Amino acid sequence: MYHLRQAILALCLLFCLMPAAGAFEHYQPLPGQPPLPADNPPNPAKAALGQRLFFDRHLLGEGSPLSCNSCHDLASGGDDGQALSRGQHGHRTARNTPTLWNIGFQTVLYWDGRAPSLEGQLLDHLRDPTISRAPNLGATIDWLLAEPGYRRAFARAFPGEDPVTGDNLARALADFLRTLLTPDSPFDRYLGGERSALTSEARRGMQLFEDTGCLSCHFGVNMAGPAPGPAMGLGDGFYELFPNHLGSAYDRRYGIADDLGRFAYTGNPWERYMWRVPPLRNIAETAPYFHNGSVATLDEAIRVMAKTQLRLTLPEKDVQAIEAFLRSLTGRMVLPEEMRNGGE
Amino acid sequence: MYHLRQAILALCLLFCLMPAAGAFEHYQPLPGQPPLPADNPPNPAKAALGQRLFFDRHLLGEGSPLSCNSCHDLASGGDDGQALSRGQHGHRTARNTPTLWNIGFQTVLYWDGRAPSLEGQLLDHLRDPTISRAPNLGATIDWLLAEPGYRRAFARAFPGEDPVTGDNLARALADFLRTLLTPDSPFDRYLGGERSALTSEARRGMQLFEDTGCLSCHFGVNMAGPAPGPAMGLGDGFYELFPNHLGSAYDRRYGIADDLGRFAYTGNPWERYMWRVPPLRNIAETAPYFHNGSVATLDEAIRVMAKTQLRLTLPEKDVQAIEAFLRSLTGRMVLPEEMRNGGE
Numbered sequence: 061m062y063h064l065r066q067a068i069l070a071l072c073l074l075f076c077l078m079p080a081a082g083a084f085e086h087y088q089p090l091p092g093q094p095p096l097p098a099d100n101p102p103n104p105a106k107a108a109l110g111q112r113l114f115f116d117r118h119l120l121g122e123g124s125p126l127s128c129n130s131c132h133d134l135a136s137g138g139d140d141g142q143a144l145s146r147g148q149h150g151h152r153t154a155r156n157t158p159t160l161w162n163i164g165f166q167t168v169l170y171w172d173g174r175a176p177s178l179e180g181q182l183l184d185h186l187r188d189p190t191i192s193r194a195p196n197l198g199a200t201i202d203w204l205l206a207e208p209g210y211r212r213a214f215a216r217a218f219p220g221e222d223p224v225t226g227d228n229l230a231r232a233l234a235d236f237l238r239t240l241l242t243p244d245s246p247f248d249r250y251l252g253g254e255r256s257a258l259t260s261e262a263r264r265g266m267q268l269f270e271d272t273g274c275l276s277c278h279f280g281v282n283m284a285g286p287a288p289g290p291a292m293g294l295g296d297g298f299y300e301l302f303p304n305h306l307g308s309a310y311d312r313r314y315g316i317a318d319d320l321g322r323f324a325y326t327g328n329p330w331e332r333y334m335w336r337v338p339p340l341r342n343i344a345e346t347a348p349y350f351h352n353g354s355v356a357t358l359d360e361a362i363r364v365m366a367k368t369q370l371r372l373t374l375p376e377k378d379v380q381a382i383e384a385f386l387r388s389l390t391g392r393m394v395l396p397e398e399m400r401n402g403g404e
Numbered sequence: 405m406y407h408l409r410q411a412i413l414a415l416c417l418l419f420c421l422m423p424a425a426g427a428f429e430h431y432q433p434l435p436g437q438p439p440l441p442a443d444n445p446p447n448p449a450k451a452a453l454g455q456r457l458f459f460d461r462h463l464l465g466e467g468s469p470l471s472c473n474s475c476h477d478l479a480s481g482g483d484d485g486q487a488l489s490r491g492q493h494g495h496r497t498a499r500n501t502p503t504l505w506n507i508g509f510q511t512v513l514y515w516d517g518r519a520p521s522l523e524g525q526l527l528d529h530l531r532d533p534t535i536s537r538a539p540n541l542g543a544t545i546d547w548l549l550a551e552p553g554y555r556r557a558f559a560r561a562f563p564g565e566d567p568v569t570g571d572n573l574a575r576a577l578a579d580f581l582r583t584l585l586t587p588d589s590p591f592d593r594y595l596g597g598e599r600s601a602l603t604s605e606a607r608r609g610m611q612l613f614e615d616t617g618c619l620s621c622h623f624g625v626n627m628a629g630p631a632p633g634p635a636m637g638l639g640d641g642f643y644e645l646f647p648n649h650l651g652s653a654y655d656r657r658y659g660i661a662d663d664l665g666r667f668a669y670t671g672n673p674w675e676r677y678m679w680r681v682p683p684l685r686n687i688a689e690t691a692p693y694f695h696n697g698s699v700a701t702l703d704e705a706i707r708v709m710a711k712t713q714l715r716l717t718l719p720e721k722d723v724q725a726i727e728a729f730l731r732s733l734t735g736r737m738v739l740p741e742e743m744r745n746g747g748e
Contacts, residue, residue, distance in 0.1 A: 186671075187669075195668075196664065196668035196669065197668065197669060197670070197671040198664040198667040198668040198669070198670075198671055198676070199664075199668070200671065201667070201671040201673060205673065222672070222673055222674060224673065225670075225671055225672050225673065226670050226671020226672060227670075227671070227672075229671065320540065320542040320543075323542040323545070324539075324540035324541065324542040324543070325531075325540065325541060325542070326541070326542075326569075326570050326571075327541040327542055327544065327545040327569055327570020327571070327573065328566070328569045328570060328571075329545060329549065329566055329568065329569065330566060332542070
């Protein structure tokens with residue numbers, strides 16, 4: 061883990077010191093892999109198992125019409141295009157489904173960051189009756205134990221006794237999710253020195269994104285702000301207010317302040333309307349926007365953010381330039397061959 | 405914490421070294437107070453606040469017909485006498501409600517021990533829509549903030565900024581629960597040297613309880629077996645099988661093996677039918693019995709345990725002797741004056 065961080069740091073430094081393609085030293089390109097936890101080292105058998113589980117409806121209980129991919133549709137931006145997603149038995153999820161592309165760079169999970177790891181978040185999901193029809197996690201494991209193909213796949217992925225466990229199920233899924241990277245975005249190619257990768261409007265938007273103040277929260281590899289949570293040794297205090305300025309017309313129009321944010325979970329009054337900063341990579345592919353999915357278009361999301369966070373009404377041409385920049389953050393969503401042909 | 409444990413140890417040693425009232429050196433009397441966590445030192449203002457919250461239906465959301473005391477009825481053994489308890493909106497809880505008397509001696513909470521502390525378990529409860537009508541913990545805190553009486557009580561109990569928080573709410577309730585002790589049971593008086601406190605039948609039951617093998621799991625202050633969980637620095641591996649021997653007629657009659665135990669939560673196949681050993685103090689007051697509340701009487705519970713755990717069919721007079729002993733474990737349930745008069 062230490063060496064990995066060193067390597068990532070070195071890579072970041074390398075890019076920062078390169079002959080600048082512009083003066084954008086505060087932007088970070090996408091590394092070749094995300095941070096990897098010590099208790100879940102990557103291996104291809106594990107990731108292949110995780111991928112198979114991800115697309116298997118049975119994982120979410122007998123008769124489930126949904127697989128993980130139903131809401132986190134990897135062929136369609138990694139989400140489902142709905143404000144709130146459908147769950148089992150006609151339920152709706154409480155918040156907008158985030159994309160899973162580049163999810164490995166997120167240090168804490170959920171909009172309020174309440175899960176301290178991808179593995180922990182996956183166990184929460186598998187135990188959540190909104191998401192799984194199985195009466196409990198043990199029943200899910202019993203189903204896997206009854207499937208010889210899965211028994212063999214777990215034995216390959218986790219050599220040793222009792223490979224089929226709740227923790228290993230979460231590890232396999234997480235290992236697969238950490239392979240979901242979107243390299244080669246125009247933005248990354250530009251940072252790599254390919255000046256023509258961005259239009260002049262997108263370059264202007266990139267500068268505006270920094271000058272206007274967007275970058276002060278949306279920085280880092282995933283443009284998801286300071287890494288909260290223990291994974292990065294930073295405590296768990298790095299959350300941001302949304303709305304930062306209460307009372308704009310947008311609050312009511314989009315119900316922005318109806319959800320209390322972290323306060324709803326922790327009960328700490330100083331965390332009212334506090335949220336993890338959502339990542340912006342591939343944002344053009346993940347409408348609708350915000351925790352409640354209330355805003356349908358990217359340009360409107362930019363207007364809302366300028367007003368609620370920075371008290372700014374941006375000129376329309378600046379909104380469009382920032383939108384052009386944000387659209388340059390869409391990379392290649394590299395799907396293994398099986399995904400393209402298989403799926404649900 | 406260290407000194408407290410020293411003191412408890414000294415007290416235990418003292419009792420063990422006293423002129424024995426019989427040869428029952430494996431039995432432990434009830435100490436004057438349970439272990440106290442370093443981050444929640446006891447104080448009377450805190451316990452008084454916790455007590456008030458415990459009896460206040462509003463704590464479980466607007467319009468709640470239930471307070472904590474509805475299911476954990478302190479005037480009636482600390483539980484509600486039902487197999488599974490009623491929750492909000494016609495829900496039923498998934499398992500039998502345990503008594504709260506002497507709960508401070510339990511190192512992990514829930515039948516499967518999944519909560520590592522009383523405070524953590526209380527937060528789980530307050531976030532559980534089966535138990536609370538509040539849409540989330542933040543809404544509960546907002547209600548407390550809107551009540552001047554509670555604001556003052558929190559400020560007294562937790563001097564400093566922002567006293568009304570989710571964590572402090574759990575601390576106040578837990579501090580109150582740790583005061584719920586049942587001293588002066590015939591059993592404790594007997595261990596203290598008062599030979600006439602137990603009938604000869606109960607004394608014979610006490611010996612049988614040890615000789616038959618019951619004591620090998622039900623030992624310790626609460627007769628709840630080895631202390632699982634990190635609180636005692638023992639890891640989290642101290643759980644027991646129930647049923648230990650599958651296949652007796654009782655399995656089907658009482659649905660004993662319908663619930664997978666810890667496996668249901670952890671998904672670890674080796675924890676199928678594993679449970680925290682339930683405490684036996686005041687057991688005569690907390691029918692019906694077992695995780696599913698399927699057994700109505702104490703004598704039948706003894707028969708079931710003998711068969712499923714030890715493969716024994718006890719002579720009826722031994723069942724009765726053990727029952728007489730278990731009935732001697734009922735202590736004085738010391739209710740503060742306000743509880744007797746107030747409540748729901």
